[in-house]
Amino acid sequence: xxxxxxxxxxxxxxxxxxxxxxxxxxxxxxxxxxxxxxxxxxxxxxxxxxxxxxxxxxxxxxxxxxxxxxxxxxxxxxxxxxxxxxxxxxxxxxxxxxxxxxxxxxxxxxxxxxxxxxxxxxxxxxxxxxxxxxxxxxxx
Amino acid sequence: xxxxxxxxxxxxxxxxxxxxxxxxxxxxxxxxxxxxxxxxxxxxxxxxxxxxxxxxxxxxxxxxxxxxxxxxxxxxxxxxxxxxxxxxxxxxxxxxxxxxxxxxxxxxxxxxxxxxxxxxxxxxxxxxxxxxxxxx
Numbered sequence: 213x214x215x216x217x218x219x220x221x222x223x224x225x226x227x228x229x230x231x232x233x234x235x236x237x238x239x240x241x242x243x244x245x246x247x248x249x250x251x252x253x254x255x256x257x258x259x260x261x262x263x264x265x266x267x268x269x270x271x272x273x274x275x276x277x278x279x280x281x282x283x284x285x286x287x288x289x290x291x292x293x294x295x296x297x298x299x300x301x302x303x304x305x306x307x308x309x310x311x312x313x314x315x316x317x318x319x320x321x322x323x324x325x326x327x328x329x330x331x332x333x334x335x336x337x338x339x340x341x342x343x344x345x346x347x348x349x350x351x352x
Numbered sequence: 353x354x355x356x357x358x359x360x361x362x363x364x365x366x367x368x369x370x371x372x373x374x375x376x377x378x379x380x381x382x383x384x385x386x387x388x389x390x391x392x393x394x395x396x397x398x399x400x401x402x403x404x405x406x407x408x409x410x411x412x413x414x415x416x417x418x419x420x421x422x423x424x425x426x427x428x429x430x431x432x433x434x435x436x437x438x439x440x441x442x443x444x445x446x447x448x449x450x451x452x453x454x455x456x457x458x459x460x461x462x463x464x465x466x467x468x469x470x471x472x473x474x475x476x477x478x479x480x481x482x483x484x485x486x487x488x
């Protein structure tokens with residue numbers, strides 16, 4: 213089994229990703245290792261989150277094109293030449309993952325935040341898709 | 353058993369990032385780490401994504417360094433999942449620290465979700481350059 217430890221990347225990941233996101237965020241075939249994602253739905257937005265400990269803003273790149281959201285990242289190996297590793301579980305290297313966004317996302321308002329090694333991408337729903345309270349007027 | 357020259361060893365639970373246990377509503381994970389030896393110190397890098405300084409506790413007692421990181425409540429109680437490829441919860445890991453480490457001088461720093469611990473060697477453990485005198 214090929215297991216790439218960097219950033220929680222799993223070599224066998226693509227297959228899993230496809231089935232998880234099928235119908236919703238179908239992932240394209242990946243050339244590079246992906247990164248594990250969590251996604252959830254709130255009333256007015258969808259959120260996608262990835263754990264990327266050790267990465268700074270400049271190590272990440274997020275782009276949107278034709279309803280596809282791509283994010284790339286790279287963790288440089290932070291090794292000083294003289295260090296001798298007794299244990300090595302973290303990895304380094306680059307990843308890339310592309311998600312197909314569901315309909316009704318307000319692409320202009322997508323936001324990404326990186327905080328304490330967690331990247332969160334907020335995808336606001338277009339107004340038309342949000343639940344709306346219908347006001348009831350009474351006459352009389 | 354700790355090898356003579358290994359002053360920093362992980363305790364229990366094997367490699368990082370497995371689910372260690374589930375307590376009440378929160379899962380506890382074993383974080384991934386690197387342990388490296390340098391000339392004058394050991395360093396431990398521990399991945400603690402989502403842990404802030406106030407949620408982190410580090411303790412050294414009887415030769416064991418224990419660390420616990422709690423993720424913010426909001427992340428632990430999320431609902432409405434569309435995809436869940438990794439678990440979210442607290443982190444815990446322990447390391448056995450040898451006599452050759454100056455425990456009083458251990459330093460910790462949290463950078464982008466990675467805890468960096470520096471464990472200075474005691475003088476007796478440091479490599480020493482032996483000077484050779486030349487007698488004319």
